[in-house]
Amino acid sequence: MRKTALIITLALLGSATVWAETDARHKTGKPAAQKPAAATKQAVHKAAPAPSSASAKSAAEAPMGQEELSIAQRVHQGHLPCELGAAVRIEPDQIQPGYFNVQGKGFRYRMHPVATSTGAIRLEDKQAGAVWLQLANKSMLMDQKKGQRLADECAHPEQVAFAEQMKNNPPPPLIEVNTGR
Known part of the structure; x- marks a missing residue:
């Protein structure tokens, strides 16, 4: 969508330049001074500056509470191999305690801990709609x-190691089924 808007803007600027040149030629009889294309593109980019990512982050990121910081201490970090040859890298933010950078092939998220009633560790990037769930035996994004x-x-x-332990010593069933009557 941004490419389309940029193309339309450049097309309109090009048309405006042609009209200005034609108008100048009619008034003076001389061709108008040519501006390099790079100057036109720069003007387009300067007209709508993007907000600074640092200021946007600091406004949206409040310091973590004690519960969230406690959850953050239990998040597994580093390179985590996944099924089908995929992998996820989780690194803590060095500046903002409690936040994590979660990345892999084709994605990169900035996540923070969220308390759950189940005890699972949950990280969220609400803006992107991404959730990292960490259980005792596996994680998923x-x-x-x-x-x-x-x-x-x-x-x-x-x-x-926990998954291996579960295979060797399965936990008791949550619901007992009585087969004898």
Whole structure:
């Protein structure tokens, strides 16, 4: 959409330049001074400056509360291999405690912890609609806007060990089924 707007703007600026040149030629009989194309593009970019990402981040990011900081301490960090050869890298933000940079092939999110009633560790990037769920035996990254998983079966070495332990010593069933009457 931005490309289309830029193309339309450049086309309109080009038309305006042609009209100005034609008008100048009619008034003076001489061709109008030519501006290089780069100057025209710069003018377009200066007309609508983007807000500084640093100021946008600081306005949206409040300092973490004690509960969120406690959750952040339990987030597995580093390179986590996932199913189908995918991988996710989770790194803590060095400036803003409690925030994490979560990235992989085709995505990059800035996430923060959110308390849950289940005990699962949850990181969110509300603006992008991304959620990282960390369970005892695996983690996954979901895009809530698209309703799909971006990465699944991601595992830190601690999670791999826990999953192995679950295989060797399965937990008791949550619901007992009595087969004898």
